[in-house]
Structure formats: C-alpha cells, structure tokens
Amino acid sequence: MAAQPEAPGANPVTAAWRSLSKPVFLPALAIIVASLAFATWYGATYGAEAQSAFTELRDGIGKTIGWWYVLLVTVFLVFAFWVAFSRAGAIRLGRDDERPAFSRFAWFAMLFSAGMGIGLVFWGVAEPLTHMMSPPEIAGVEPGTAEAGRFAIGAALFHWGLHAWAIYAVVGLGLAYMSFRRGRPLSIRWLLEPVFGRKLIESWVGHAIDVFAVVGTVFGVATSLGQGVLQMQAGVAHLGWFQPSDGLLLTLVVIVTAAGTVSVVTGLDKGVRWLSNANMSLAAVLALAVLLIGPTAFLFQSFVQNSGEYLQTLPKLALVTGAGTDDGWTLGWTLFNQAWFLSWAPFVGMFIARISRGRTVREFVFGVMLAPTLIAVVWFTVFGGTGIVEQLKNGSMAGEGGAVDTNTTLFTLFERISGGPGLAAALSVVALVVITLFFVTSSDSCALVIDVLSHGGSTETPRVTRVFWAVTIGVAGALLLLAGGEAALTVLQVSSIASAAPLSVIYALAVVAMIRMFRHEIAIMPRYVRAHPKATPTALVSAAREAAGSEEHLERDLRALLRAQRGGGSAEGATARQSATATLETAAPAEPITADVVDFPSPEDSESLTHAAAVGTSSVRVLTVLDVPAYATTVDTTTGAVEWDETAMPRDPIAGEVFDTPEFASSAAGVEERTARLLRDCTASERR
Numbered sequence: 001m002a003a004q005p006e007a008p009g010a011n012p013v014t015a016a017w018r019s020l021s022k023p024v025f026l027p028a029l030a031i032i033v034a035s036l037a038f039a040t041w042y043g044a045t046y047g048a049e050a051q052s053a054f055t056e057l058r059d060g061i062g063k064t065i066g067w068w069y070v071l072l073v074t075v076f077l078v079f080a081f082w083v084a085f086s087r088a089g090a091i092r093l094g095r096d097d098e099r100p101a102f103s104r105f106a107w108f109a110m111l112f113s114a115g116m117g118i119g120l121v122f123w124g125v126a127e128p129l130t131h132m133m134s135p136p137e138i139a140g141v142e143p144g145t146a147e148a149g150r151f152a153i154g155a156a157l158f159h160w161g162l163h164a165w166a167i168y169a170v171v172g173l174g175l176a177y178m179s180f181r182r183g184r185p186l187s188i189r190w191l192l193e194p195v196f197g198r199k200l201i202e203s204w205v206g207h208a209i210d211v212f213a214v215v216g217t218v219f220g221v222a223t224s225l226g227q228g229v230l231q232m233q234a235g236v237a238h239l240g241w242f243q244p245s246d247g248l249l250l251t252l253v254v255i256v257t258a259a260g261t262v263s264v265v266t267g268l269d270k271g272v273r274w275l276s277n278a279n280m281s282l283a284a285v286l287a288l289a290v291l292l293i294g295p296t297a298f299l300f301q302s303f304v305q306n307s308g309e310y311l312q313t314l315p316k317l318a319l320v321t322g323a324g325t326d327d328g329w330t331l332g333w334t335l336f337n338q339a340w341f342l343s344w345a346p347f348v349g350m351f352i353a354r355i356s357r358g359r360t361v362r363e364f365v366f367g368v369m370l371a372p373t374l375i376a377v378v379w380f381t382v383f384g385g386t387g388i389v390e391q392l393k394n395g396s397m398a399g400e401g402g403a404v405d406t407n408t409t410l411f412t413l414f415e416r417i418s419g420g421p422g423l424a425a426a427l428s429v430v431a432l433v434v435i436t437l438f439f440v441t442s443s444d445s446c447a448l449v450i451d452v453l454s455h456g457g458s459t460e461t462p463r464v465t466r467v468f469w470a471v472t473i474g475v476a477g478a479l480l481l482l483a484g485g486e487a488a489l490t491v492l493q494v495s496s497i498a499s500a501a502p503l504s505v506i507y508a509l510a511v512v513a514m515i516r517m518f519r520h521e522i523a524i525m526p527r528y529v530r531a532h533p534k535a536t537p538t539a540l541v542s543a544a545r546e547a548a549g550s551e552e553h554l555e556r557d558l559r560a561l562l563r564a565q566r567g568g569g570s571a572e573g574a575t576a577r578q579s580a581t582a583t584l585e586t587a588a589p590a591e592p593i594t595a596d597v598v599d600f601p602s603p604e605d606s607e608s609l610t611h612a613a614a615v616g617t618s619s620v621r622v623l624t625v626l627d628v629p630a631y632a633t634t635v636d637t638t639t640g641a642v643e644w645d646e647t648a649m650p651r652d653p654i655a656g657e658v659f660d661t662p663e664f665a666s667s668a669a670g671v672e673e674r675t676a677r678l679l680r681d682c683t684a685s686e687r688r
Contacts, residue, residue, distance in 0.1 A: 073338050090362065094181065095666075107367070120379050124383035124384060126404060129391060158310065167341045172352040175349055183659055210453050221446040230249075260473075283434050339499075390416050457663075517654075
C-alpha cells in the first residue's frame with residue numbers, strides 16, 4: 001500500500017496517520033512499549049542484583065535457541081557464496097539495462113557505516129583484549145599470552161566478518177530482488193511471497209512479519225545506541241569533562257537522537273549520504289593516526305597474519321554453540337553478536353537494498369560481504385593489534401586479574417601510545433565525533449527503514465512519522481540503559497537475543513523463497529551462443545587424415561571434404577542444413593528458431609569465426625536460447641524427434657501478479673508485463 005500524498009494545507013499529523021499501515025504500526029508500538037515496561041520493572045525489582053538477574057535471563061534465552069542462531073548464520077554464509085558463484089549471480093537487481101544509482105565509494109560508505117561502524121569503534125580494542133585475557137575453553141590457550149592474542153584477533157574477526165555480513169546480504173538481496181526485479185513493495189513480508197503466495201502476504205501473516213521486523217530493528221539499533229552512549233560517557237569522563245551519571249547518559253542520548261532526527265528529515269540522498277561519507281573519512285583518519293603512532297611495521301606484518309588467523313578460526317568456530325562448556329563465552333559473545341546482527345538485518349538489509357538498485361547479484365554479494373570484512377581485518381589489526389602489543393609489552397591495558405573495561409579501552413590506548421596528553425585528548429575527541437556520527441547515521445537510516453515498513457513498503461513517507469521513529473529509538477535506548485544500571489550492557493544483550501528469535505525464522509523461510517526464485521531465473525535465463533552445424537577446422541583435418549590413411553593423400557581428401565561440407569555438388573550439404581535447422585527448432589521452448597547455416601572458414605582463411613562475429617559479417621548469427629531441462633524432454637517413438645513438455649518446465653511461483661504501484665512500474669517485471677500486453681494488442685490488430 002503506497003502512502004498517500006499530503007494535500008496542500010492538510011494537517012501533517014492527520015495525513016501521516018491516514019497513510020500508516022495500522023495493522024503493522026499499532027501492534028509493533030504496543031510490543032515495544034510492553035517490552036520497555038518489562039525491562040524497567042525487571043531492573044527495578046532486582047535492584048542491586050540486576051546484573052546477575054539479567055545475565056541469568058540472557059543465558060536462559062541463549063541456551064534455548066542459541067544453537068539455532070549459530071546454525072542459521074552459517075547456512076546464510078554458504079547460501080550467499082552459492083548465489084554469487086552460480087549463474088544467478090548474473091541477475092541484475094532491477095531492469096536488465098539498469099545501472100547503479102550510487103558510485104562504488106558512496107555505496108560502500110553508506111552500507112558500512114549503517115551496518116556496524118559504531119560497533120567496530122566500541123569493540124575494536126576491547127574485544128580482542130577481552131578474548132586475550134579471558135579466552136574460551138575451546139581455544140586451549142593460556143590467558144594473556146601472545147598465542148592468546150593471535151586467537152583473540154581471529155575470534156573478533158569471526159564475530160565481525162563474513163558471518164555478520166552474510167546475514168545482511170541475505171536479507172538485503174531478497175528485498176532488492178523482490179522489489180527492483182519483481183516490483184513488490186520494499187517490505188520484509190514480500191520476501192516470503194514465493195512461499196506463502198500473495199493472498200497470505202497481504203493478510204495478517206504479512207502484517208505479523210513486518211511487526212516482528214519493526215520490533216527487532218528498534219531493539220537492535222537501541223542496543224547500538226546504548227553501547228555508543230556508554231562509550232561516549234566513558235570518553236568524556238576519561239577526559240575529565242564530566243562525571244558518569246544517569247543525567248549524563250540521558251543528555252548524550254538526547255544529543256545523538258536530535259542529530260539523527262535532523263538528518264532523517266533531510267532524507268537518504270542528502271543527510272544519510274553526507275554523514276556516511278563524513279564519518280567514514282574521520283574513521284579512516286583515526287585508524288591512520290593509530291597506525292602511524294603505534295607499532296607500524298608490526299601492524300603491517302600482522303595484517304597478513306591476522307587474515308590467515310581468521311581463515312583458520314572461521315571453520316573452527318562456525319558451528320560452536322558452547323555445549324559442554326561453563327565459561328559463558330559463546331553466550332556472551334558469539335550468540336550476542338549474531339542475535340544483534342539478526343535484529344539489525346531488517347534495517348540494514350532494507351537500507352543496502354535501497355542503495356544497491358542496478359547492481360548484479362554477484363556484485364551485491366561480494367560488495368556487501370567482502371569489502372566490509374576487509375575493513376574489519378584492517379580495523380582490528382590496527383586497534384586490536386596495537387592494544388594487544390601494549391598489553392604484552394607493558395601490561396597497561398588490562399586491570400587487576402586481567403579485567404578489561406570495555407568502555408574505556410579505546411581512550412586508554414590513546415594515552416599509552418601518544419606520548420603526551422595533548423595528542424591523546426585530540427584522538428579522543430576525534431573518536432567521540434566518530435562514535436556520534438556513526439550512531440546518527442544508524443539512527444536516521446533506521447528511522448527511514450522502519451517508516452517504510454510502517455507504511456506498507458512505500459519509499460515516500462511523511463516526515464512526521466520519520467521523526468516519531470527516530471525519537472522512539474532514542475527513548476528505547478535510554479530506558480534500556482536506565483533499567484540495567486550497572487548491568488546496562490547485559491540488558492542490551494538480552495534485548496537483541498530475544499528480539500532476533502522470530503526474525504530468524506523469517507530469514508530461514510526467505511532463503512527457501514530465494515532458492516525457488518533463483519532456480520526459476522536460472523531456468524529461463526537467456527544465453528547468447530554461436531550456433532554451428534559443422535565441425536571445427538581441427539576436427540576436419542583429423543577426419544581427413546584418418547580417411548586418407550597417409551599424408552600424401554591428406555590434402556586431396558581434405559579439399560574433397562571441405563567441398564562436401566559446403567554442399568559443393570553433394571547431398572551431404574543439404575542434409576547438414578536440414579539437420580541444423582531441426583536442431584534449432586527442438587532446442588527452444590517457444591516458436592521454432594531458424595538460422596542460416598554457417599560455414600567455418602577454410603584452413604587457408606586467416607580470419608577466425610570470433611573475429612568474423614566481432615566485425616559483424618553475415619556469416620555468423622548470435623542467438624538467444626533458453627535451456628530445456630532433461631526431465632521436460634520426450635522422444636517421439638514414431639519419428640525419433642526430441643520434443644518438450646511445456647507443463648514440465650519450471651514455473652514462476654509469483655507469475656501473473658500485477659501491482660498498481662510506482663515500484664512495479666519501474667521494475668523488470670513491470671516492463672515485461674507492459675511489453676507482453678503491447679505484443680498481444682499488436683497481434684490482435686494484425687488478425688483483424
């Protein structure tokens with residue numbers, strides 16, 4: 001359902017209310033309010049024991065469904081690479097002649113900063129140090145050693161590399177394909193149309209899918225807001241500007257929420273793109289500064305080594321669920337990160353789908369998965385590697401008993417490597433700006449996406465509702481922080497792990513739907529081929545040599561064979577022509593296609609067939625053909641001819657559905673529908 005344009009002079013709030021999809025907006029808002037109320041009550045009830053209470057709640061959820069998250073995310077990774085390397089990789093996310101709207105740099109900057117930029121800043125130093133000082137049992141390394149440091153980098157990259165981006169790639173690819181290729185509204189529900197059909201998708205089933213997407217996205221981004229604000233508070237306290245307090249937390253939430261609200265009003269092309277480019281540039285400056293000030297030569301060496309460590313860690317941890325261990329590492333790290341990314345996926349997936357129109361499936365998958373993973377390797381090498389070196393040499397990054405303060409490790413690192421308070425303060429200020437901009441980008445992007453879901457997939461939504469969702473995200477983050485108190489980070493983990501559960505089922509069904517769609521696309525995908533009924537020059541010479549029996553008769557027999565091949569006075573030429581035409585007639589599942597028989601150049605001709613095609617000679621024809629699977633073919637027992645059964649051909653699961661929307665009109669399916677209608681009209685006119 002498309003949003004209705006506002007009438008001149010109409011009340012914007014009233015117009016926005018009318019354009020909303022009430023079966024999505026109202027239930028989603030009710031669940032969000034109820035969840036925040038529960039978190040507030042739970043934290044107030046347990047008071048001083050909130051840390052252990054929320055930890056117990058998190059672990060209970062994780063032990064129940066954590067194995068499902070681990071398995072599903074690994075399946076996503078395999079599926080994404082299968083799609084990219086298969087023939088489906090050539091499918092364009094839009095019309096076949098469409099080209100991307102954004103440059104590669106702008107595209108990459110937007111998808112990366114919206115996807116997990118704020119998380120990398122928060123965990124860039126803290127996570128590798130934590131894994132080094134408290135490695136899991138499965139690692140089998142001694143805490144605090146160089147060996148533990150190597151494992152720590154590999155584990156951090158496992159959490160922030162291909163697995164994380166496979167989640168985003170799956171959701172984003174499905175949305176981009178269904179909307180830009182097949183003309184469906186840009187909404188999570190339409191991912192499952194190939195499974196449920198249009199009728200159910202437009203019913204309460206579809207509404208429920210979008211409700212879960214809205215709720216999961218709000219709590220996923222609220223988790224990021226909470227982490228960002230905690231680190232910002234730690235930073236300003238570390239600089240001696242303010243003392244940590246609930247009032248400071250609320251003030252920071254208000255500041256970043258206000259900035260996100262201003263950005264979201266300006267829209268995707270202005271606010272979001274400008275902020276994405278700005279914070280990517282600042283993040284690059286920060287990383288370059290640490291690289292040059294820190295152990296530069298060691299970090300260059302470590303980049304290659306860390307890449308190898310990640311490749312070794314990837315299969316080792318891919319299916320680890322924490323069964324049989326009591327250290328809580330898998331629950332606190334792997335499951336939290338994967339659930340966090342699952343809850344972010346509707347937002348990030350829809351966002352990168354919107355900015356990826358016109359790209360091929362292969363380009364989409366490789367761009368979304370490989371480029372950010374490469375950046376993660378660089379980031380953890382520079383920040384995590386520098387922190388590990390400092391800890392191994394001076395023991396100055398961890399506290400008593402190997403404790404790591406995740407909120408302050410980044411600022412502590414600046415102090416240890418800068419050699420002076422002035423430079424450390426400057427780096428800290430830049431880091432605070434980067435954190436702020438990363439969250440503002442995530443907040444405004446998230447508000448835009450949630451608003452699209454709330455309006456049934458319409459990409460043109462009122463400013464009032466965009467502002468409403470930006471403020472709602474800020475309120476959710478603030479309430480979760482206040483409800484947790486000292487256990488704020490654990491509360492954020494609980495919200496992500498719980499909200500990701502229903503979304504994970506939707507994504508699993510979306511993979512099934514995409515497999516059905518891509519199999520159909522592959523089955524009907526035209527290929528450009530060169531059809532030729534004659535043997536190659538090499539085969540002709542070999543046949544002539546075998547027939548001649550000796551080299552002295554080879555030239556004579558070869559000339560005779562070439563004359564016969566060209567139809568020079570023998571019946572074989574006409575037979576070859578008939579055979580070639582018959583072959584073409586039975587090869588295509590539509591009307592018979594005929595073509596002139598093409599003669600290969602004689603051995604004396606130095607021009608190749610490929611060159612002849614390139615210069616456009618009439619002796620070479622390029623044909624578009626459709627593959628016919630073996631199970632759809634039959635043999636006529638009276639003539640021996642190969643025929644095909646149209647009813648056995650692959651069927652489009654969502655064929656014949658037409659939408660009266662701008663998205664459908666500009667999609668590949670919309671163009672095909674108009675073309676078919678035009679041909680039918682022309683044919684009818686000719687018959688009259």
